Amino acid sequence: MKKHTFADTATMLRRNVRHTLRYPSMTIGSVFGPVIMLLLFVGVLGRTLGAGLPVGTGGYIGYLAPGIIITAVASGSMATAVAICVDLTEGIVDRFRTMPISRVAFLSAHVVNSMLTTVASTAAVTLVAVLLGFRPHATAGAWVGAIGLLLVLTFALTWLAVAFGLVSATPEAASNAPMLIVFLPFVGSAFAPASAMPAGVSQFAEYQPFTPAIETVRGLLTGTPIGHNGVIAVAWCVVIAAGGATWALSAFRQGRAQ
Structure with missing residues (x-):
């Protein structure tokens, strides 16, 4: 069956793409939320928050945009978890298990989609x-x-979202499971520098997974210093991807969410 893995994944991917195009509400929601935050922080709070930023960030929009982009990446994980759980609860996965198709095609197609x-x-x-x-x-x-x-961050968070979807009992639970992923950038450097936060919050913001990614993207796009953030961000992505994929594959093989 291994030689048919790519063909099976392509077939599953076509199915998932059609579902996404037919029911685009979750995808639209992953755009709507970050855009609303962008409008709110730039239009309402931008002048006040931007006054305390270091020179060279391109104003508050220049500082904020990379953080919102990372938030949009994180928001996409919610739709993935829900889609996986819906397939499980509707019984289509049981049908797939009886067919001569690659076992990883179902998960890999969801990841690619x-x-x-x-x-x-x-x-x-x-x-x-x-x-x-x-x-x-x-x-x-x-x-x-x-x-x-x-792309690497998207890949890592997608596998983690797949695991959340597999272990959730209902689509509603699956939509709530990735909330920590979605809100973690808020307690990072997406909206304000970590150094400007209270001591305990500042330390958490500095060492959590999203801050190095935000600082790296911000530095690459606006020219601010990156330091070691690029290496740390990639390392976090590898850890999250490996942990999420291992968890997802184990849960799928054991049928934990059936």
Whole structure:
């Protein structure tokens, strides 16, 4: 069956893409939330919050946009968890298990479909940021680095969301399971520097997974220093991807969410 894995994944992917196009509400929601935050923080709080930023960030929109882009990536995980859980609760997975298809095709197709939709939603959020005044002045190499990191982060968070979907008893529970992922950038450097936060919160913000990714994307797009954040961000992505994939594959083989 291994030689049919790619063909089976492509078949499953076509099914998932059709479902996404037919029921786009979750994808639209992953765009709507970050865009609302972008409008709120730029239009209402931007002048006040931007007054305390260091020079060279391109104003508050230049500081905020990379954080909102990362938030859009995190928001895509919710739709993935729900889609996985819906398939499990509706019984279609039981049918798949009786068919001569690759066991990993079901999960890998969801991962690829989620990455495609997250890339589209992230591009939409980036376009809105540009319309609001975000002006990245990155080189071609910096753009490649930023996009590469966003793809790696999307891959890692998607596998973690797949695991959440597999172990959730209902679609409602699956929609709540990734909330920590969605809100973790808020307790990071997405909206304000970690150094400006109270001592305990500042330490948490500095060492949690999203802050290095935000600082790396921000540095690549706006020219601010990156330091070791790029290496730390990639390391976090590897840990999350490995842990999420191992958890997801184990849960799927054991049928924990049936």
